Amino acid sequence: MTSPEPLHLPEGEVAVWWAHARPRSAGLLTLLDPIESTRLAALPRAGDRDRFASAHILTRLVLAAYLYAYTDDLLLRATCRTCGAEGHGKPGFHTLDDPLYHYSLAYAGARVGVAIARVPVGLDVVVMTDDRPHPAALGWARTEALLKATGHGLTVPPDDVRITGPEEEPALLDWADGPDPKDVQLADLAPGAGHVAALAVLTADVIDPERNLPLRVTEHDGEPLIAAAEPPSIA
Template sequence: MSRGIPRVRAGECHVWIADAVRVPSLLELLDARERARHDAFVRDRDRALYLTAHALVRQLVAAQLGTGPREVVFTQVCRHCDRPEPHGKPGLADSSLEFSLSHSGDRVAVALSLAGPVGVDIEETARQPDLPQTVLAAVERAELERLPAGRRALGFTRYWARKEAVLKATGDGLMVEPALLTVSAPGAPAALLEWRKRAEPHRAVRLHDVDVGNGYRAAVAVLGDECRVVCHTARYDGDGTLRTAPAVTVTSDRC
């Protein structure tokens, strides 16, 4: 059940944020493969994240297609190999609707777009003392070093969410070395500044930061023309009903 899922219009990207929940009735929305994947997780926290993200994307996509969540059929396409098992960027057959999902900590993000291929990434703020700076370009590492020590974890997480969003939108994922991408500094508006060795032809990348609250950083990337980004928050009741809050429309580089 759901309340108030708006339709995505041409030239729009909708981003949905929700907290992970443990609501057994949501399992009924998943297909057999998704349920098996859910059951394979050892930790309750991981099961809740997976369940919430996949139930949410099914409900959101179903509302756009005018069908039931269980009737949604996903495809997966990998740009880099032809292994027979399903893997790679998720999509929909016979629909121009693009989507992406991500989860981290206790929060999930789903992006829907009719403006072009989309990628969303949400990351719990990095806490480790030794950040894996090999994923950063040289100019990004230098910028991170200029930050006060107490702000470097936040800065790194901002960098990482932006890069992940771009690579998910293009369908490359981590098959492309993240250090080949240079994104704007953590305190600057989100933008892809350079992509070394990127194969032509390619589409313009529209990159936006997403405000998901303290302890997290998130970004969404859309390929193609400029688009309007609309941000939503959602929550699940104990019976699995999805409820939404008023949307925030964004016309600049942030939401």
């Protein structure tokens, strides 16, 4: 049972936490719940297991810190917007219809991340390669972050969502079946070398009579949080 040092999310702020995709100790793997552990064991490649474990460990520690809770007490589930089934789709809290926080996790290449906000949020990270250089990777990250924020995921063709180009300020231009562009905030992030990332926040439910938007986005190193949760070794 792990209870990280408490963290506070100020009103009007979205926090993004980054960590490395790397092998994690057996002690840290105990933070995963049975469903996560089963999914982890089913992954055939070591790199995929490292990304999955690091992302879900980071997510549990970040959420526990903001909720002032033990990691064991977090009942996290993904629910599909289309079919209503659990196990895939937008992540959330299993027992809370109106949670204090919303979160989104992402992982690719050597980086994993989790975003936490008081309104629906989506996070995506993409590896830059010869086949997907910076402009293409950034455009995909912006679009995918928005689709994750709404819960649509890949049920919506990305071409249906028109966003600004990579050299412009990130913004939704048009989405016939999606949210009003004025209720969407997009932001480009700095996940680390060789990667690009984007954040999408749905701001229609921001409780603020002056609607002081855009929300402030902060990025943090999650490795110290993970290191602090590492069980002590037995000599």
